[in-house]
Amino acid sequence: MARPHIEFIQSQVIPFKKDLYIGIRDNIESRILSIDNEDGSSSCILKYPSGWLQNQPQALLVDEEFFVLEGSLEINGQIYAKHSYAHFPRGYAKRSHSSKNGAVVLTFFSGKLAIEETDINLSEYDDNRMIKFIDTQKMEGETGPRKHMNSGDWDPSGTIHKKLYQDPYSGELTWLVGLMPGWWSAKAEIHPVVEEEFAILGDICFPIGVMRDGGYFWRPPGIEHGPFATWGGTLHICRCKGGAYSTDWQESEGPNWNPKYDPILPSEYREYLNKSGDNYDKEPGY
Ligand SMILES: [Fe+2]
Known part of the structure; x- marks a missing residue:
């Protein structure tokens, strides 16, 4: 790929x-x-x-x-x-x-x-x-362990999962994940496949910034990411490409709840970002 x-x-x-x-x-x-x-x-x-x-x-x-x-x-x-x-x-x-x-x-x-x-x-x-x-709004969500995700004994408390598609041949998956307000995890992750996500609503604190509504990533296999936290909760659509999903967990000292936006971007995307002049580190604006 x-x-x-x-x-x-x-x-x-x-x-x-x-x-x-x-x-x-x-x-x-x-x-x-x-x-x-x-x-x-x-x-x-x-x-x-x-x-x-x-x-x-x-x-x-x-x-x-x-x-x-x-x-x-x-x-x-x-x-x-x-x-x-x-x-x-x-x-x-x-x-x-x-x-x-x-x-x-x-x-x-x-x-x-x-x-x-x-x-x-x-x-x-x-x-x-x-x-x-x-x-997907009417679809029942899973809140317990997700055996099809091959992610060990990860504790899914505070999250909801809706499996949308699993390819019968490649094992590739598409799913929705929701994280409740205040949810966090001290674990970082590595997958053997591409992980792709689009933030439908909400916020999530990654070490490299707070991804908000409309945020998008395409992460090649083998790259450590996390730990994570969310201020007000979030809903993402996620896909794994290149085979079946699984996760290796890495312990960490816990999430950064106020990370600065410091993304990994191809030059074309860097230009879009610079041109837009939008500040995605902004406070909600109460
Ligand atoms: Fe991940």
Whole structure:
């Protein structure tokens, strides 16, 4: 995998560009969070304007996974409202695709964007890799030990977990994690796989800064991170890529509750940050 280590960027500083980086959906805007310069896979925020409509039925040659941040989408008659999730395997045909009132959608593509050239009526997909729709707000959360996370005897107290997708072949996972206000852990972590997260809401204190709503990271395997704390609680969508998830724990002296923002960023992201002039070390502003 060839995506740079990004840890972390407030995605608000990355500009929206017209269309997708490969024109498969007209008249949308896209903000690329990270992209692989070898296999073309990407993580993006897509902004669909109100009244948007895809005129032609379409199937992609890559997987499309998404989580609706704002607004709603319609696909094949199903409404995907705020915090809805889906994982469409490559080849799944969208016979209708629209947004009545607009939508902002966190979207992950598994490879270089390309459209199925064959007759849409013949398009096939692997049903074992399909999650057609989850309303994550209504979904029951797990609060006890998570055996599928292969993370030893970690104490999950004060956290909630919603498993959204597990690839039956690679073991790759997508999940939501919520941390309650005041939660902290003295443990740091290392995973053998990429960990990717987007902060839907809240704050989390990492040693390299406080990641807030809209914060994003892509962390390659084997990099120690943590310990962690949260002032007011947080909700993140997380993915592991490159195989099954597991965690090695490292003891530490405890989290820094007031870290300064000192991110690891590729030069392009550093420029976005400098250009934005936004201060992400700001106090809440009471
Ligand atoms: Fe981690």
